[in-house]
Amino acid sequence: MDTYEQAALADVEVWKKKLMKKSGKFSRVSKKAQNKISGVIPDKVHEVITDSMKSLVTGVLAGSEYIHKEKDVSMLSFEQKEKWVREKIDTYKKTATVEGAGTGAGGIFLGLADFPLLLSIKMKFLFEAVHLYGFDVKEFEERIFILYVFQLAFSSDEKKQETLFLLENWDEQKEKLTELDWQTFQQEYRDYIDLVKMLQLVPGIGAVVGAYANYNLLQHLGETVMNCCRMRLLNGG
Template identity: 40%
Template sequence: MTTSPQDLTAWRARITRPAGPLGNASRAVQRRINTLIPEKVHAAITAAMSGMTKAILTGADFTTASPLLGASLEDREAKVTAAIDGWKTAAGAEGGAAGLGGFALALADFPLLMSFKFKLLAQIAALYGHDGRVLSERLYMLHIFELAFSDVEHRIKVLAAMDDWDAAEHPADLKDFDWRSFQQQYRDHIDLAKLAQMLPVVGAPVGAVVNWRLTAHLGKTAMMAYRMRWLATRQGEVVPAR
């Protein structure tokens, strides 16, 4: 199997396809809810989300492996697939345990799942040959996260920012990132799924499935995003992929 610019064009077209009637209706409800929430609440949520995410990205336990050098795309993606499978299993088990614990543990699940997701992104970055300790790489991880958990309008903006990433200039500090959009898009994307995790009886299986699927989706999005960079630096080549 090969990865070509045409494959990536098809992927980009798929994730930027306009939402259907159901998607538009759901987004309209979310926007209405957001307008009803007081600004100081939005500000507090943004501060909490940015603080938590920055703590994950800069914390002592956020270990990043050395970039993998000299490997083919096929070999890299075999390792990436294995990493995604491992984190899917861990996230699913954690979500199931949190679902058994009711409201309190379901709330505790949120930062832990975020930690899992960014550790997965750091591992994937290293396997594609990028240094996750560099600020620009951490910003790229944040954009991958947005790409996975945003509505189509925001995804289009994120993709534009990710194009020619290695040749572009980037903010000098994480504080310059658009945390308001980041938290609001993510919250809107997972609200209903994660609320179901707090329900009695069904909370455990729902938590396991939701965490598994969210992690799988993020991993697949990361693979496509790093393939995009891989091909951007090898224009004209058709490179092997799994």
């Protein structure tokens, strides 16, 4: 293991400790506010999210929507792979920021359109990032891996612990994971983003909130997928 890989593995340990910290007071207050907001959100909004998540899971498991001709990365060093992944993170953050600002500025109808659009952006990014680390996204088990990375990024404290265990021990656990509980998957995601994304529907501030939220959601997803792939490649997981 070279110096770069040793530093990356050390970063994984720091990331895991941060991930396992309980939500702070602000998060708990936000959760209470979110629950109140969720209770007055029109059913149409919940339906859009649920339908989008169901379509996402179906599309990922089928694979065809997100699999395209990719670069051969077999000869790249680990450091070079990560350089390309970081470039992808920057590209997708810009895309998500522009998309969030545009839909956020358009009121509730365009704001609703942001949910499936952002999901698609996130998933396209995950497929590209996992491929750049050298995993074959044409394989069904790698697409299941991608869904669990997504779930780790956007879930509650309790679900994070469970999902991290699965990803840390992927070789041993993957044989048991022939399918995904999409109901839990979509509920965890919805609960994670409800508060900030509902603010995106508010006239006057929607564009700013949408741009800021999407930028940070992609940054967070990028950090998650990098560390999950590091665990597999550097720990032999």
